Amino acid sequence: MSAVRVDHLRVVRGGTIVLPDLSCEVARGVVTGLLGPSGSGKSTLIRAVAGVQRIAGGGVDVLGRPAGSPELRARVGYMTQAPSVYTDLTLRENLRFFARVIGAPASAIQEAIDRVALEEHADRVVSRMSGGQQSRTSLAAALLGSPELLVLDEPTVGLDPLLRRDLWNLFHELAHAGATLLVSSHVMDEADRCDALLLLRDGRVVAADTPDAIHARTGTQSMDEAFLRLVES
Amino acid sequence: MRALAVAARVLAQLRRDPRTIVLIVAVPALLETLLKELFAGRSEIFQHVGAPLLGLFPFVTMFLVTSITMLRERTTGTLERLMASPLRKLDLLAGYGLAFGCVAAVQAGVVSALTFGALGLDVAGPKPVVAALAVANAVLGTALGLFVSAFAETEFQAVQFMPAVVLPQIMLSGLFVARGDMATWLRWISDALPLTYAYDALAHTASDTFDARFGADVGVVCGCILLALALGAATLRRRTA
Numbered sequence: 001m002s003a004v005r006v007d008h009l010r011v012v013r014g015g016t017i018v019l020p021d022l023s024c025e026v027a028r029g030v031v032t033g034l035l036g037p038s039g040s041g042k043s044t045l046i047r048a049v050a051g052v053q054r055i056a057g058g059g060v061d062v063l064g065r066p067a068g069s070p071e072l073r074a075r076v077g078y079m080t081q082a083p084s085v086y087t088d089l090t091l092r093e094n095l096r097f098f099a100r101v102i103g104a105p106a107s108a109i110q111e112a113i114d115r116v117a118l119e120e121h122a123d124r125v126v127s128r129m130s131g132g133q134q135s136r137t138s139l140a141a142a143l144l145g146s147p148e149l150l151v152l153d154e155p156t157v158g159l160d161p162l163l164r165r166d167l168w169n170l171f172h173e174l175a176h177a178g179a180t181l182l183v184s185s186h187v188m189d190e191a192d193r194c195d196a197l198l199l200l201r202d203g204r205v206v207a208a209d210t211p212d213a214i215h216a217r218t219g220t221q222s223m224d225e226a227f228l229r230l231v232e233s
Numbered sequence: 234m235r236a237l238a239v240a241a242r243v244l245a246q247l248r249r250d251p252r253t254i255v256l257i258v259a260v261p262a263l264l265e266t267l268l269k270e271l272f273a274g275r276s277e278i279f280q281h282v283g284a285p286l287l288g289l290f291p292f293v294t295m296f297l298v299t300s301i302t303m304l305r306e307r308t309t310g311t312l313e314r315l316m317a318s319p320l321r322k323l324d325l326l327a328g329y330g331l332a333f334g335c336v337a338a339v340q341a342g343v344v345s346a347l348t349f350g351a352l353g354l355d356v357a358g359p360k361p362v363v364a365a366l367a368v369a370n371a372v373l374g375t376a377l378g379l380f381v382s383a384f385a386e387t388e389f390q391a392v393q394f395m396p397a398v399v400l401p402q403i404m405l406s407g408l409f410v411a412r413g414d415m416a417t418w419l420r421w422i423s424d425a426l427p428l429t430y431a432y433d434a435l436a437h438t439a440s441d442t443f444d445a446r447f448g449a450d451v452g453v454v455c456g457c458i459l460l461a462l463a464l465g466a467a468t469l470r471r472r473t474a
Contacts, residue, residue: 051317052313052471080313080314082309
């Protein structure tokens with residue numbers, strides 16, 4: 001059974017049709033990459049799954065309930081594209097607050113700090129952190145309470161390759177532990193780190209399959225080539 | 234309780250900004266001192282304006298501070314994160330009211346001590362009531378600030394709401410011109426503005442005339458706090474475009 005089922009989703013933002021008619025599924029317990037160029041509708045789809053996007057038609061089911069249902073709010077972890085944390089507080093203060101909001105135990109705070117490898121910066125004010133540290137702070141807040149579904153909007157953008165690898169390893173660890181992850185990225189290289197892929201362009205699904213299957217179908221080595229092949233065919 | 238978590242977080246943010254804390258307390262203290270010195274030869278004017286200023290100033294401060302803080306919450310995405318979380322809108326609003334109510338209590342306490350002490354302001358009624366009304370007005374300012382922040386897209390706009398929303402209320406409250414001397418249509422507008430009742434309650438305290446009108450004033454101020462919070466809640470959307 002799928003963790004997320006998107007059914008003929010239509011989203012209009014500011015008079016522009018961002019998602020005309022999108023249907024897709026996200027399998028449980030795996031890392032699904034949502035890839036596409038900027039402006040392809042990734043963030044809008046992520047927001048719809050998180051239940052914060054106003055939709056014009058169709059529906060999104062998350063863990064068997066309509067996205068945004070009150071009973072889902074503690075079961076879904078959401079990381080926005082811009083680091084949505086309080087920049088005048090420290091990492092630990094931010095996590096303490098968000099843990100109380102979602103009702104996570106105090107032990108979850110240290111766990112989240114360790115997971116994003118920010119222990120030595122935990123008592124630093126977020127505004128003094130680098131962009132990558134800020135985005136990991138935001139990720140740590142989404143990890144609190146071990147949510148069943150994590151929707152992460154470009155969590156690895158701007159990180160050095162080492163950290164990126166560590167984060168992808170973390171995502172797979174979480175998936176092995178039973179969580180479902182939907183992770184967006186505009187970097188096609190990250191495609192091969194995912195168990196499953198949703199390739200998006202102009203608000204439409206170009207392909208939905210495993211990376212290997214996409215490579216086999218298009219006869220390509222890199223996801224960039226595969227994307228071109230898919231779009232041009 | 235989640236409202237307490239919100240209040241603790243707002244206060245922790247404020248603690249990181251000591252300059253703002255100093256301004257919140259020092260500016261009204263400075264203005265009271267200025268007022269006293271300005272009317273050094275006509276102390277009855279200071280006696281007339283001192284208490285209302287003390288009681289109304291927290292309204293202005295908290296309106297500004299809240300509308301900016303809430304606007305930041307909207308623009309940085311933290312509000313979106315909170316709206317995706319189990320936090321209830323009421324918890325968020327109550328948390329803000331609680332935090333800035335506490336700040337207002339400190340502000341009113343310090344400025345009262347100065348004004349009633351060193352500056353020698355005298356009121357016929359009980360001084361703690363002036364301070365209590367100041368805190369109530371601060372919560373009203375917070376509630377209105379939360380609501381108004383929904384209509385500002387930038388901090389520049391939010392700041393402009395201060396003269397637009399606050400100054401007319403102070404001008405028409407009866408502080409400068411007695412309400413009985415106003416043109417009828419101005420008095421009608423005055424009747425509809427919450428600060429009119431806040432001022433009236435302060436004036437009754439200053440003259441120690443606690444009649445039914447005082448009770449009605451306090452009732453209207455409390456009702457306006459609830460109304461502004463309800464309007465503020467209506468501007469918090471779980472889903473946005």
